Amino acid sequence: MGSSRNDETGKKLGMWLFLYTEIILFGGLFVLYAVYLTLHPQAFIDGGKQLSRTFGLINTIILLISSFAVAASITAVQKKQKKRALGALAATLGCGLIFLVNKYFEWGHKIHAGIYPNSERLLDGPPGENLFFGLYYVITGLHGLHIIIGMTVLAVAMGAVAQDRIRPNRLALLENAGLYWHLVDLIWIFIFPLFYLII
Amino acid sequence: MDAATSFYETPASTRFKGIWAWLLTTDHKRIGLMYLFGILFWFLVAVCLGGLIRLELMSPGADILSPELYNSAFTLHGVIMIFLFIIPGLPAAFGNFILPMQLGTDDVFFPKLNLLSWYLYMAGGLIAITALFSDGFADTGWTFYVPFSVSTQTNVSTSVFAAFILGFSSMLTGLNFITTIHRMRSPKMGWMQIPLFSWSLYATSWVQVLATPVVSITLVLVIVERFLNIGLFDPAKGGDPILYQHLFWMYSHPAVYIMILPGMGVISEIIPVFSRKSIFGYKAIVVSSMAIAVAGSLVWAHHMYTSGMSDTAVFVFSLLTFVVAIPSAIKVFSWVSTLYKGAIQMTPPLFLSLCFVYLFSVGGLTGLVLGAAGPDIHLHDTHFVVAHFHFTMFGGTAFAFFAALHYWWPKMFGRMYGFKKAYAASFLITGGFIFHYVPMFILGIQGMPRRYYDYLPQYAQGNFLAGFGALFMIAGILLMVYNLAITFRWERNAPANPWGGVTLEWQTPSPPPLHNFEADPDVPDYPYDFTGVTDPPG
Numbered sequence: 001m002g003s004s005r006n007d008e009t010g011k012k013l014g015m016w017l018f019l020y021t022e023i024i025l026f027g028g029l030f031v032l033y034a035v036y037l038t039l040h041p042q043a044f045i046d047g048g049k050q051l052s053r054t055f056g057l058i059n060t061i062i063l064l065i066s067s068f069a070v071a072a073s074i075t076a077v078q079k080k081q082k083k084r085a086l087g088a089l090a091a092t093l094g095c096g097l098i099f100l101v102n103k104y105f106e107w108g109h110k111i112h113a114g115i116y117p118n119s120e121r122l123l124d125g126p127p128g129e130n131l132f133f134g135l136y137y138v139i140t141g142l143h144g145l146h147i148i149i150g151m152t153v154l155a156v157a158m159g160a161v162a163q164d165r166i167r168p169n170r171l172a173l174l175e176n177a178g179l180y181w182h183l184v185d186l187i188w189i190f191i192f193p194l195f196y197l198i199i
Numbered sequence: 200m201d202a203a204t205s206f207y208e209t210p211a212s213t214r215f216k217g218i219w220a221w222l223l224t225t226d227h228k229r230i231g232l233m234y235l236f237g238i239l240f241w242f243l244v245a246v247c248l249g250g251l252i253r254l255e256l257m258s259p260g261a262d263i264l265s266p267e268l269y270n271s272a273f274t275l276h277g278v279i280m281i282f283l284f285i286i287p288g289l290p291a292a293f294g295n296f297i298l299p300m301q302l303g304t305d306d307v308f309f310p311k312l313n314l315l316s317w318y319l320y321m322a323g324g325l326i327a328i329t330a331l332f333s334d335g336f337a338d339t340g341w342t343f344y345v346p347f348s349v350s351t352q353t354n355v356s357t358s359v360f361a362a363f364i365l366g367f368s369s370m371l372t373g374l375n376f377i378t379t380i381h382r383m384r385s386p387k388m389g390w391m392q393i394p395l396f397s398w399s400l401y402a403t404s405w406v407q408v409l410a411t412p413v414v415s416i417t418l419v420l421v422i423v424e425r426f427l428n429i430g431l432f433d434p435a436k437g438g439d440p441i442l443y444q445h446l447f448w449m450y451s452h453p454a455v456y457i458m459i460l461p462g463m464g465v466i467s468e469i470i471p472v473f474s475r476k477s478i479f480g481y482k483a484i485v486v487s488s489m490a491i492a493v494a495g496s497l498v499w500a501h502h503m504y505t506s507g508m509s510d511t512a513v514f515v516f517s518l519l520t521f522v523v524a525i526p527s528a529i530k531v532f533s534w535v536s537t538l539y540k541g542a543i544q545m546t547p548p549l550f551l552s553l554c555f556v557y558l559f560s561v562g563g564l565t566g567l568v569l570g571a572a573g574p575d576i577h578l579h580d581t582h583f584v585v586a587h588f589h590f591t592m593f594g595g596t597a598f599a600f601f602a603a604l605h606y607w608w609p610k611m612f613g614r615m616y617g618f619k620k621a622y623a624a625s626f627l628i629t630g631g632f633i634f635h636y637v638p639m640f641i642l643g644i645q646g647m648p649r650r651y652y653d654y655l656p657q658y659a660q661g662n663f664l665a666g667f668g669a670l671f672m673i674a675g676i677l678l679m680v681y682n683l684a685i686t687f688r689w690e691r692n693a694p695a696n697p698w699g700g701v702t703l704e705w706q707t708p709s710p711p712p713l714h715n716f717e718a719d720p721d722v723p724d725y726p727y728d729f730t731g732v733t734d735p736p737g
């Protein structure tokens with residue numbers, strides 16, 4: 001009889017399947033994006049120009065750093081450097097928080113300028129622009145939600161590291177939390193060019 | 200603790216007693232039974248709703264339901280039957296109970312996740328009920344088509360949210376089963392030694408994992424649209440309502456294979472056992488299960504021939520629809536060939552399986568009528584469609600569910616039921632079924648649309664007949680439930696292997712102990728080798 005308790009490969013297999021479902025979840029939204037981009041290319045380009053590339057770029061760099069920090073924390077646990085692992089995880093959570101704060105200011109700025117779902121400015125403008133910003137809010141909103149979920153999972157993993165429940169031979173929880181965080185990062189890597197760099 | 204003590208007497212975590220030993224259990228058998236009772240409850244609720252709908256349609260004009268109530272009734276009937284009965288029915292109830300035993304192991308890979316899936320399932324059901332008592336249940340049909348689902352005043356958001364939660368539950372079950380089959384099978388069991396029910400669950404699980412997130416995001420978008428009015432599917436704001444239909448069916452067509460594949464697995468188990476003969480074409484059935492999972496994911500737009508697609512798209516989707524009929528037909532031929540020259544022993548599970556083969560074949564062939572683009576223009580959204588999918592989903596999946604109930608009942612509860620009442624019930628259900636749905640084919644060809652509470656006088660006769668059949672069918676279902684329920688009054692009397700089955704679940708006592716097997720099970724080289732079985736079953 002097989003047993004699941006010590007099967008780290010099986011736990012990771014389950015996680016990869018779950019990540020797959022997340023990709024499909026966002027995939028549905030990217031399908032919408034692809035169709036509406038084909039229908040309204042000019043409006044999407046105009047919309048992209050109204051987003052701040054600096055903000056987008058900074059957030060991209062922040063997430064890349066955070067992904068590195070998660071990977072570093074796993075290596076640190078493997079080398080039995082608990083303090084370093086905790087530090088790296090704290091850095092990841094910090095990066096996630098900065099990302100959300102940036103997003104808050106970015107959204108706030110847009111809403112202040114009258115660009116939000118069902119706003120008069122979007123309704124009076126070209127329909128393509130309404131779709132562009134509609135998708136912008138839905139996709140970055142859902143992504144932001146995933147950042148929050150990822151931070152929660154990482155915080156749990158951090159607690160487990162602190163209590164020595166994650167050890168070099170029992171890494172599944174931390175590794176799976178890390179995988180989830182990498183996925184959230186990866187999705188942003190697609191969002192960034194689609195919305196900010198589109199010319 | 201005696202190794203043979205049944206799982207009813209040994210809680211999965213010894214800390215818990217009484218009701219908590221069930222509500223907090225991680226034992227796949229207890230979770231399977233909790234699913235089973237939840238599923239049976241919802242099934243009976245939806246049967247009553249279906250009965251109400253048919254009673255309303257028995258004579259022209261509004262009789263017992265107002266038009267608004269009628270719309271909510273068929274929506275609720277569809278949502279409950281699809282999301283709370285057919286999708287979880289076989290995988291979550293029987294899959295949970297039987298899969299680990301067929302694989303020769305003691306539990307699923309993620310037992311806690313399994314319990315979470317059950318809670319999500321129950322929560323989804325409760326949320327659906329809440330919608331019913333707040334602003335009225337959605338009146339959109341289970342498809343939640345935009346723009347109506349975004350603009351109607353009924354409580355669509357809550358209903359959609361319930362479907363979202365149920366989708367999540369189904370997805371986690373799929374994830375759990377794939378991991379279980381990969382990592383937990385007995386080390387002695389190779390891929391081509393896995394019983395066919397487990398194989399069908401494997402194919403089903405992949406579809407659950409692959410397709411469910413698409414409907415999740417689609418349902419989320421309906422909620423977002425209702426609250427924020429972005430207009431992603433609203434032509435006035437630049438959106439395209441057809442896109443909604445694409446996204447919806449991209450899940451919901453593969454979902455019909457989530458519903459039917461485990462049913463086909465059950466039939467592939469039952470027919471060889473009662474023919475005392477190896478299944479014909481084991482590998483062909485395995486391959487066709489996986490082929491259905493793949494091809495079934497590529498045919499979604501055959502629901503949309505009249506929605507406004509290009510002729511090329513209609514042609515391609517029609518062709519793919521015909522392709523997906525091939526693996527289903529392979530299975531039907533395999534079952535019939537298994538029966539051929541077998542030492543057939545008639546029992547209630549076999550009787551129900553034979554009804555399945557007949558009804559499902561009718562359902563499948565009428566599906567080809569709809570899959571062809573020409574006739575579909577005429578038959579789209581008529582009662583022909585209603586009859587077709589009830590032949591596949593009810594005549595198919597639900598009959599397989601009944602067959603599974605009668606096949607594994609002695610294993611699950613250690614009690615044997617009376618055959619006479621079981622035959623009588625099956626006969627009533629099947630006879631009522633044919634009276635109920637065959638008139639709908641004819642009504643559909645004559646042009647009676649679906650989802651209307653009223654109709655023209657020329658359709659009165661067919662509708663009256665259909666309502667009449669429904670009464671027999673409901674009587675049969677009640678008799679079946681009664682016949683199974685009274686076994687609880689008896690002592691446990693079922694032997695470990697009442698049917699002479701050779702898959703591993705029959706090597707355990709009835710009901711099985713907590714860890715399923717008293718000793719490490721023998722894995723036969725081939726899962727359907729009946730050479731050692733001599734006793735007649737029953």
